[in-house]
Amino acid sequence: GAGVSQSPSNKVTEKGKDVELRCDPISGHTALYWYRQSLGQGLEFLIYFQGNSAPDKSGLPSDRFSAERTGGSVSTLTIQRTQQEDSAVYLCASSSGQGFGYTFGSGTRLTVV
Amino acid sequence: SQQGEEDPQALSIQEGENATMNCSYKTSINNLQWYRQNSGRGLVHLILIRSNEREKHSGRLRVTLDTSKKSSSLLITASRAADTASYFCATVSGWDSRLTFGEGTQLTVNP
Numbered sequence: 095g096a097g098v099s100q101s102p103s104n105k106v107t108e109k110g111k112d113v114e115l116r117c118d119p120i121s122g123h124t125a126l127y128w129y130r131q132s133l134g135q136g137l138e139f140l141i142y143f144q145g146n147s148a149p150d151k152s153g154l155p156s157d158r159f160s161a162e163r164t165g166g167s168v169s170t171l172t173i174q175r176t177q178q179e180d181s182a183v184y185l186c187a188s189s190s191g192q193g194f195g196y197t198f199g200s201g202t203r204l205t206v207v
Numbered sequence: 208s209q210q211g212e213e214d215p216q217a218l219s220i221q222e223g224e225n226a227t228m229n230c231s232y233k234t235s236i237n238n239l240q241w242y243r244q245n246s247g248r249g250l251v252h253l254i255l256i257r258s259n260e261r262e263k264h265s266g267r268l269r270v271t272l273d274t275s276k277k278s279s280s281l282l283i284t285a286s287r288a289a290d291t292a293s294y295f296c297a298t299v300s301g302w303d304s305r306l307t308f309g310e311g312t313q314l315t316v317n318p
Contacts, residue, residue: 098249125304136295137250137308150305185249192304195240195252 100199119188213309228312230296
C-alpha cells in the first residue's frame with residue numbers, strides 16, 4: 095500500500111490479557127520501528143528492525159513486550175499479561191534507512207481496563 | 208530517554224503570524240527531523256536537515272540547525288488555523304537510523 099497500516103486502530107483489553115498489534119510497512123522499506131506515546135507525552139522508542147539484522151530491543155520496557163518481523167515485512171508487537179500502565183498509543187513507522195524521514199501509521203490506541 | 212528538549216511547550220498565536228519553535232539536543236547527530244502530529248495519532252514528516260546543513264526551506268517552513276549550540280528551530284510563516292498541531296523534533300545519531308524524539312510543542316493558531 096501507499097502508507098503504513100496498523101491494526102487494530104483501537105483495542106480495549108482486560109488487565110492480564112495478551113494483545114497483538116500489527117504493522118504493515120511501506121513495501122521496500124528496510125527499517126521498521128515501534129514507538130509508544132502516553133497521553134500528552136513524547137514518543138518512547140520500543141524496538142527497531144533493520145533488514146536482516148538482529149533487532150534493537152533496547153527500548154522494550156519489560157519482558158512482557160516482544161516483537162517480530164516476518165519476511166522483512168509485517169511486524170507484530172505482542173504485550174503479554176497487560177497492565178494498566180501499558181495503556182498508550184502504539185505507533186509503527188518505516189523508512190528507507192538513515193538519511194530518510196519516517197512514515198508513520200495512524201497508531202493503535204490500547205486501553206487496559 | 209529523550210534526546211531533544213523543545214521550547215516552548217505550548218504556543219498560541221493568531222492566524223497570519225509566524226510561529227517559531229526551538230529544539231535542543233545533547234549528543235552529536237547525523238540529521239535532525241521535524242514532525243507534526245494531529246490529534247495524538249500518526250506523525251507526519253515535515254523536513255530533514257543534515258548535520259552539515261545550516262538552513263532548509265520547504266514551502267512555509269524554514270528550519271535552521273546550529274550544531275555548535277546543539278539546537279534547531281522551526282519557523283512556520285503566515286500561519287493558518289490548519290497548522291494547529293503538536294510539533295516534534297527528532298534526531299538521528301550514530302550508525303543506525305533510530306529517531307529520538309523531543310517532548311513536542313503544542314501550537315494553536317487562532318482564526
